[in-house]
Amino acid sequence: MASKFKLDHEGVRQILKSPEAQAACMELAKQVAGNVSVRDGVDVLVRPYNSDRAGAQVIIAHPGGLGMQAKYGALTRAAASVGLSVKPR
Numbered sequence: 001m002a003s004k005f006k007l008d009h010e011g012v013r014q015i016l017k018s019p020e021a022q023a024a025c026m027e028l029a030k031q032v033a034g035n036v037s038v039r040d041g042v043d044v045l046v047r048p049y050n051s052d053r054a055g056a057q058v059i060i061a062h063p064g065g066l067g068m069q070a071k072y073g074a075l076t077r078a079a080a081s082v083g084l085s086v087k088p089r
Contacts, residue, residue, distance in 0.1 A: 016053035028082065029056035035078040036060065038068060 015021060029046045036044045036058065043061040048054070058075060060068055068074045076086045 013052070017050060018054070022048055022050070022054035022056075025054050025056040028084070029058050031082045032075070032078045032084070033058045035081045036074050037072075037077065038062070038074060042068075 026046065026048055033044045033046045038044060038060060042065075045059045045061050046056055047059065048056050058078070059065070060074060062068070069076070079086050
């Protein structure tokens with residue numbers, strides 16, 4: 001007979017918002033940023049954020065950054081190069 005499982009929502013929240021989770025996200029985001037293929041002089045930034053969990057965002061800080069992603073998939077390719085898969089929301 002299977003035993004009952006009760007998810008500890010508060011415990012999961014604490015793990016997802018922990019400094020260790022933030023550090024792991026930042027490390028992976030830095031790896032992604034290092035693999036973004038852009039022209040010289042175009043900055044690629046990594047910024048941490050917290051919502052219901054820790055996270056990090058990688059940004060092409062250039063007026064044409066959205067176009068670079070749309071036309072060449074610069075961020076998607078960089079994410080794939082470190083083993084991440086990007087899915088639409």
